[in-house]
Amino acid sequence: MVQSKAPTVEAYLAELEPERRGLVAALIKAIEARIDPGYELTMAWGMPTWVVPLDRYPTGYLGNPAQGVPYLSVASQKQYLAYYHPGFDADPALAEWFRGAWAQTGLPLSLGRSCLRLRPTAPIPYALLGELAGRVGLEEHLDRYEQARAGR
Structure with a gap:
């Protein structure tokens, strides 16, 4: 999908x-x-995205007060469903936990720096992906975001 x-x-x-x-509706649920x-x-960047609300962080993403700080996105791409999560790249402990939990599914893992690619023809471990979404609270995410911005 474009x-x-x-x-x-x-x-x-x-x-x-x-x-x-x-599939996407079930993933969102x-x-x-x-x-x-x-x-x-x-909606952000053309896909469903969970963000830090602007009333909580009015500075916005990269200083743009019109865009909330993104946390997680999902999208239907041409060949796969995408699950974008910053923890795959920014949080080694979370990434290690996820790799271990994913291995227990028996499914092949297709993971980039921040993008998990899900084949729409394969089983999707919705419960695991929901659990992953819940592992980083809003305050923890904002702390990491601010630390990353300060370290530029």
Whole structure:
């Protein structure tokens, strides 16, 4: 899928083919069940993205007061579903935990620096991905973001 211009998550889902819509909707539901409720689900960069709300962090992402600091995104790409999480790259302990938990699924792992690629034709471990979303609370994420910005 080319980057979506959908203004809402509902509109994004409506753009998807029915099979993909069901997979992405199930992934969003699994994340919503476990993620810190302080995050806000919105559209950013053409995909559903959980961000730190601007009322909590008005400086915004990279100093842009119109964009919340991103935490997690999901997207339907041409060949796979994408699960973007900064912890894969920024948090070695979290990445190690995830690799071990993923190995228990018996599924092949396709992981980039911050992107887990999920084959839509393979089983998707929704509970594990929901658990991963819930492992970094909003305050911890903001602390890491501010430390990274200070270390530029």
